[in-house]
Amino acid sequence: MKPSILVACAVFPEILDKLANHFEVSANQSDEVWTTADLATRLQGASGALTTGSERIDAALLAACPGLKICANMAVGFNNFDVPAMTAAGVLATNTPDVLTETTADFGFALLMTTARRMAESEHFLRAGLWHRWRYDMFAGAEVYGSTLGILGMGRIGQGIAKRAAHGFGMSVVYHNRNRLDAVTESACAARWVSKAELLATCDHLMLVLPYSPESHHTIGAAELALMKPTATLVNIARGGIVDDVALAAALRQGTIAAAGLDVFEGEPTVHADLLALSNVVLTPHIASATRSTRWAMAELAADNLIVYLTEGKALTPLNPQVLASKA
Ligand code: GLV
Numbered sequence: 001m002k003p004s005i006l007v008a009c010a011v012f013p014e015i016l017d018k019l020a021n022h023f024e025v026s027a028n029q030s031d032e033v034w035t036t037a038d039l040a041t042r043l044q045g046a047s048g049a050l051t052t053g054s055e056r057i058d059a060a061l062l063a064a065c066p067g068l069k070i071c072a073n074m075a076v077g078f079n080n081f082d083v084p085a086m087t088a089a090g091v092l093a094t095n096t097p098d099v100l101t102e103t104t105a106d107f108g109f110a111l112l113m114t115t116a117r118r119m120a121e122s123e124h125f126l127r128a129g130l131w132h133r134w135r136y137d138m139f140a141g142a143e144v145y146g147s148t149l150g151i152l153g154m155g156r157i158g159q160g161i162a163k164r165a166a167h168g169f170g171m172s173v174v175y176h177n178r179n180r181l182d183a184v185t186e187s188a189c190a191a192r193w194v195s196k197a198e199l200l201a202t203c204d205h206l207m208l209v210l211p212y213s214p215e216s217h218h219t220i221g222a223a224e225l226a227l228m229k230p231t232a233t234l235v236n237i238a239r240g241g242i243v244d245d246v247a248l249a250a251a252l253r254q255g256t257i258a259a260a261g262l263d264v265f266e267g268e269p270t271v272h273a274d275l276l277a278l279s280n281v282v283l284t285p286h287i288a289s290a291t292r293s294t295r296w297a298m299a300e301l302a303a304d305n306l307i308v309y310l311t312e313g314k315a316l317t318p319l320n321p322q323v324l325a326s327k328a
Contacts, residue, residue, distance in 0.1 A: 005048040059085040072302040093319040094305040099297035100289040105160030107288040115261030150203025153210025166190035200227040212239035225251040249274035
């Protein structure tokens with residue numbers, strides 16, 4: 001008998017067909033939003049799950065689903081997984097690194113450009129029929145070419161953004177990360193490590209690309225925003241919760257910083273009303289990796305992790321390889 005799996009979110013139908021060659025597949029093509037209790041009920045009897053960042057996999061859920069062997073996240077971020085609890089329960093966790101790096105770096109740069117150059121705000125103005133005459137200061141934004149970009153979190157995506165900035169836009173790139181990059185990588189990115197305080201004070205544009213964890217909760221709050229230039233732009237393509245959205249909205253309202261571009265939010269898909277009320281913020285619905293080919297590659301990698309683990313005991317991108325070792 002084929003093992004059963006749950007695909008907790010809508011995916012390409014071809015990916016479901018591929019999974020159905022190996023498994024009894026229970027899918028959620030209508031993308032219903034499930035509570036944790038719904039998820040636990042649907043996981044009964046399942047050996048594997050294909051999840052997105054929206055499904056929380058923690059000790060309580062694992063205790064309720066003793067048959068579960070693997071959760072394959074269709075995302076590079078995995079803050080929805082309690083990885084130590086999964087390891088303790090012998091459940092393999094996988095994510096989708098690498099396949100989305102350049103696409104996400106492109107989007108980060110696009111959001112930076114859109115925000116600094118006030119593209120969304122000016123487009124809304126034009127559509128509203130408010131454009132009557134060219135004016136010298138109309139939607140005058142911040143310079144991007146030749147400015148200073150600060151990157152907080154310098155993993156694969158941060159490095160991709162640094163290369164675009166330094167080599168394509170003549171920017172000075174400074175970064176802050178828990179671990180400083182080796183000299184060869186720093187030189188390829190033309191990036192200089194600085195303290196977090198120096199990063200915030202010197203950058204013209206701040207790009208957030210760090211993973212979310214309890215330690216990175218509200219990495220940017222009122223105190224950090226107060227250190228930034230009043231002309232600065234902030235872009236968050238990482239995770240909601242890294243920025244204190246209420247403090248950010250206040251800073252944008254009061255002119256502590258000039259503008260923000262946000263693809264992720266605390267409590268998404270709900271967006272705080274204070275942010276929605278502002279014109280100097282560009283808001284996008286968590287789409288940084290959303291090109292057709294990249295979303296396909298993410299879905300396929302998540303599916304392949306399920307297939308190779310449940311059929312051969314192997315994994316392509318494990319987050320807790322200890323589980324593989326313990327089963328060997
Ligand atoms: C998207 O946010 C991801 O983590 O892949």
